[in-house]
Amino acid sequence: MGRKRCVGADCSKMAAGCCGVKKQKLSGSPGSGGPGGVGAGSGMAGNGHCGSELGIGSSATVAAAANVSRANGLGGPGGNVSSSGSGSSGTSALSPSPSPAGYSSSGLSPNLSSGPGSGSGGRKMVVSAEMCCFCFDVLYCHLYGYQPPRTPRFTNDPYPLFVTWKIGRDKRLRGCIGTFSAMNLHSGLREYTLTSALKDSRFPPMTRDELPRLFCSVSLLTNFEDVGDYLDWEVGVHGIRIEFFNEKGSKRTATYLPEVAKEQGWDHIQTIDSLLRKGGYKAPITNDFRKTIKLTRYRSEKMTMGYAEYIAHRQHHHYQNGIGHPLPPYNHYS
Numbered sequence: 387m388g389r390k391r392c393v394g395a396d397c398s399k400m401a402a403g404c405c406g407v408k409k410q411k412l413s414g415s416p417g418s419g420g421p422g423g424v425g426a427g428s429g430m431a432g433n434g435h436c437g438s439e440l441g442i443g444s445s446a447t448v449a450a451a452a453n454v455s456r457a458n459g460l461g462g463p464g465g466n467v468s469s470s471g472s473g474s475s476g477t478s479a480l481s482p483s484p485s486p487a488g489y490s491s492s493g494l495s496p497n498l499s500s501g502p503g504s505g506s507g508g509r510k511m512v513v514s515a516e517m518c519c520f521c522f523d524v525l526y527c528h529l530y531g532y533q534p535p536r537t538p539r540f541t542n543d544p545y546p547l548f549v550t551w552k553i554g555r556d557k558r559l560r561g562c563i564g565t566f567s568a569m570n571l572h573s574g575l576r577e578y579t580l581t582s583a584l585k586d587s588r589f590p591p592m593t594r595d596e597l598p599r600l601f602c603s604v605s606l607l608t609n610f611e612d613v614g615d616y617l618d619w620e621v622g623v624h625g626i627r628i629e630f631f632n633e634k635g636s637k638r639t640a641t642y643l644p645e646v647a648k649e650q651g652w653d654h655i656q657t658i659d660s661l662l663r664k665g666g667y668k669a670p671i672t673n674d675f676r677k678t679i680k681l682t683r684y685r686s687e688k689m690t691m692g693y694a695e696y697i698a699h700r701q702h703h704h705y706q707n708g709i710g711h712p713l714p715p716y717n718h719y720s
Contacts, residue, residue, distance in 0.1 A: 511689075512541060512687060520575055520579075521602045522600075541571060542571050546565055551582055560583075560589060605643055606687045611684070621647045624644055625646075626657070627641040628679050630667065632668075633667070639665060
């Protein structure tokens with residue numbers, strides 16, 4: 387099946403997208419109309435999440451940032467793209483980066499884990515636990531009215547990125563927004579930490595009381611490829627971003643990060659149909675229409691940290707991010 391590198395104007399646009407959905411049941415069998423109106427934000431235009439393109443009917447609550455030159459050789463929008471179609475998710479084009487002192491992606495405890503497609507084969511990941519710590523720092527300081535945390539020590543290379551918040555023992559989605567434009571990590575994580583926590587239109591802004599029950603995931607997106615067949619991607623390995631024209635002839639987009647289809651138990655058709663509904667397509671979904679979709683697949687590195695892990699890291703490595711403020715004690719789930 388045909389593949390081509392994702393280059394040009396279509397791939398350099400800034401996007402704000404939801405990485406996941408609330409648990410949902412899909413009606414219809416593969417090849418039929420597919421799920422109707424499923425997922426948060428289904429059929430809603432201009433909500434600023436769920437993969438809607440800024441400038442194509444979506445909300446401007448997420449500020450568009452200029453594309454940043456790719457300094458690390460990673461494939462993705464706004465720079466040179468890796469054409470690698472093999473290997474573990476999102477790692478084949480990575481430039482090794484030293485781990486920040488005191489933080490390691492190995493030996494992770496149950497609440498601190500790398501997600502699907504986070505890299506293997508002995509190549510060091512760029513995503514790190516310190517990035518999740520930094521996101522917690524940013525949110526904590528905002529909610530308590532403290533000065534923002536100091537500049538972190540992890541790499542400031544540019545990446546497309548998403549910040550995801552989940553809450554409770556069942557890890558319900560609480561907010562997820564990101565960008566397909568490569569942003570320097572220090573400013574990008576600051577921005578999307580607060581955007582996903584406070585401005586995801588599916589949820590009310592987060593409060594202090596929710597902090598002890600939160601989980602934060604940082605996803606760095608890599609290896610973007612346009613593919614000629616909408617089925618040319620692997621569940622659990624690739625994230626997908628689709629472009630299509632709705633019933634009114636307006637161009638729409640939607641995306642799922644690599645873990646979403648696997649977590650939902652969806653196959654290729656169910657995932658595509660869910661994305662179409664999520665992007666606002668309301669007409670019956672036929673196989674002929676699916677063939678008109680422009681699909682870009684990508685990989686990601688993901689790290690997840692729970693609040694308890696964050697507190698433990700901050701207590702043992704207080705000097706690193708140095709928010710300079712006392713942290714509240716960890717409270718077990720209520």
